Amino acid sequence: MYFCGPTVYQRIHIGNARPFILSMWLRRWLKLSGYQARLVVNVTDINDRIYDAARAQGIGSAELARRATQWYWEDTRALGLGRPDVEPLATETVPEIVTLIGGLKAKGLAYESGGDVYFRVARFPEYGRLSGARLEDMVAQEPGGRKEDARDFALWKANKPHEDTWWPSPWGRGRPGWHIECSAMAEKHLGPGFDIHGGGLDLRFPHHENEIAQSRGAGQQFARLWIHNGLLELRAEKMSKSVGNVVSLRTALTSWGREAILVFFLNAHYRSPIEFSDSAMEVARVQAADFRAATRVAEARPSAFTWDSFRAALDDDFDTPRALAILHDWRASGQLELLGRGLDVFGLGLDIDGVEAPPDLHQLAEARQAARQRRDFGEADRLRNELDRLGWEVQDVAGGGFRLIRKAR
Numbered sequence: 001m002y003f004c005g006p007t008v009y010q011r012i013h014i015g016n017a018r019p020f021i022l023s024m025w026l027r028r029w030l031k032l033s034g035y036q037a038r039l040v041v042n043v044t045d046i047n048d049r050i051y052d053a054a055r056a057q058g059i060g061s062a063e064l065a066r067r068a069t070q071w072y073w074e075d076t077r078a079l080g081l082g083r084p085d086v087e088p089l090a091t092e093t094v095p096e097i098v099t100l101i102g103g104l105k106a107k108g109l110a111y112e113s114g115g116d117v118y119f120r121v122a123r124f125p126e127y128g129r130l131s132g133a134r135l136e137d138m139v140a141q142e143p144g145g146r147k148e149d150a151r152d153f154a155l156w157k158a159n160k161p162h163e164d165t166w167w168p169s170p171w172g173r174g175r176p177g178w179h180i181e182c183s184a185m186a187e188k189h190l191g192p193g194f195d196i197h198g199g200g201l202d203l204r205f206p207h208h209e210n211e212i213a214q215s216r217g218a219g220q221q222f223a224r225l226w227i228h229n230g231l232l233e234l235r236a237e238k239m240s241k242s243v244g245n246v247v248s249l250r251t252a253l254t255s256w257g258r259e260a261i262l263v264f265f266l267n268a269h270y271r272s273p274i275e276f277s278d279s280a281m282e283v284a285r286v287q288a289a290d291f292r293a294a295t296r297v298a299e300a301r302p303s304a305f306t307w308d309s310f311r312a313a314l315d316d317d318f319d320t321p322r323a324l325a326i327l328h329d330w331r332a333s334g335q336l337e338l339l340g341r342g343l344d345v346f347g348l349g350l351d352i353d354g355v356e357a358p359p360d361l362h363q364l365a366e367a368r369q370a371a372r373q374r375r376d377f378g379e380a381d382r383l384r385n386e387l388d389r390l391g392w393e394v395q396d397v398a399g400g401g402f403r404l405i406r407k408a409r
């Protein structure tokens with residue numbers, strides 16, 4: 001799987017967390033389903049926006065990209081979902097990018113113009129098939145006078161005076177265009193054909209359309225399936241860094257915690273837009289707290305849902321709202337084994353605040369267990385009361401074990 005990662009020039013916003021979370025959940029689910037899964041999520045550390053932001057702050061663009069990459073790693077790590085298998089940087093992939101562009105040029109699919117290299121869209125008849133983009137949209141991307149055809153897009157851009165980084169190439173010094181970076185990184189780490197390509201719906205055109213043109217134009221099979229996540233909306237307006245209505249992932253982590261963020265995204269199908277608001281986050285926070293407290297449900301009763309019901313929901317285009325409803329049913333009915341197993345798929349869990357009973361309390365609970373086994377219920381009750389006095393509740397679980405739960409204060 002290849003998922004398009006962030007362009008690094010500031011802390012990522014909460015909307016950028018969605019494809020990251022989706023990719024990590026999906027990899028986990030595929031592995032649990034018996035597939036081998038390898039996930040590549042790139043970092044776009046060469047881009048116009050990085051040059052612009054660095055200039056505005058009076059620092060070097062490479063320095064800004066390096067810092068913002070650290071922020072991205074820090075913030076996504078705090079989601080507690082682990083890391084993708086490979087996280088390549090565009091700056092590490094320039095030789096492969098140059099080779100790929102050279103190949104397209106040799107096939108007549110690209111041409112040089114004033115130190116830039118452009119993709120010749122007219123020579124790639126499949127263009128527009130993924131997105132159904134109309135001709136007027138194609139004309140709107142990358143206006144400029146150096147192109148043969150208004151639809152063409154840049155593969156390589158000649159260095160401009162205000163750009164403080166550049167790389168050598170057969171077309172002079174410059175730097176890659178954004179789209180070709182992903183084509184080269186996907187091929188380098190997954191080969192010429194792979195299964196799933198993901199990213200936000202806003203990337204379908206032109207970014208993904210251009211990736212297809214480049215990679216398939218170069219003779220590769222490229223991605224067999226596409227997954228586009230719906231965008232995060234704030235007051236019904238798409239959240240993007242350029243709009244300015246930004247809540248960073250860092251801010252959301254500080255305000256609501258990782259579990260609330262994960263539950264918030266579980267609430268919507270990945271293909272749907274999702275509305276971010278304080279009240280939506282509050283609802284998610286309460287749901288996450290309910291899951292954590294599920295161990296306090298006194299006694300298990302039967303649930304209509306089995307593990308197969310949960311699996312069917314996720315196997316059906318990763319229907320997380322349906323899976324979440326099943327988790328809530330397991331919680332309400334005290335089906336803790338199923339609940340723990342289901343929450344774990346999404347990086348959630350029971351007792352997630354890490355409160356573990358001290359060893360001496362464990363000894364008391366074990367002594368109570370032994371008393372019950374020899375049918376000394378008087379002693380078992382005495383030990384239960386002793387634990388209760390110390391602020392812990394002991395619960396019996398299927399298979400003869402027990403669980404110690406700290407009581408609410």
Ligand SMILES: [Zn+2]
Pocket residue numbers: 003004005182199207
């Ligand atoms: Zn990409």
